[in-house]
Amino acid sequence: MTGEQPRRMPPSEADERAALAWIRQQFPEVPAWYGKATGSWWAMPPIGARWRLVEAVDPVELRGAILNPAGWPWPRNRVTLPETAPGMPARTSRGMSE
Numbered sequence: 483m484t485g486e487q488p489r490r491m492p493p494s495e496a497d498e499r500a501a502l503a504w505i506r507q508q509f510p511e512v513p514a515w516y517g518k519a520t521g522s523w524w525a526m527p528p529i530g531a532r533w534r535l536v537e538a539v540d541p542v543e544l545r546g547a548i549l550n551p552a553g554w555p556w557p558r559n560r561v562t563l564p565e566t567a568p569g570m571p572a573r574t575s576r577g578m579s580e
Contacts, residue, residue: 492521500571501541508569509548527551542570 493501498516505514505525514525523544526533529552536547536554547554 492518504570505541505544508545512548514544
């Protein structure tokens with residue numbers, strides 16, 4: 483094993499929109515986006531009067547990062563979070579469905 487991470491399948495545009503809508507519904511004050519160049523999900527949650535850039539492998543992990551930005555590991559290491567979260571759209575084989 484070379485230590486390389488497996489490549490993630492990018493979400494479809496509909497899945498990306500649904501995931502971002504789900505995140506924005508819960509955290510309307512937090513800028514969030516999917517990085518097409520990085521294949522990661524990103525957000526800028528506030529910590530007091532400052533902001534912190536967090537990265538995640540999927541929308542569920544991003545939710546965890548937004549909920550605990552001060553304790554979010556950087557760089558990301560072995561973080562285990564549930565596959566689903568309350569109110570999250572159902573996933574399809576490529577990611578999520580509307």
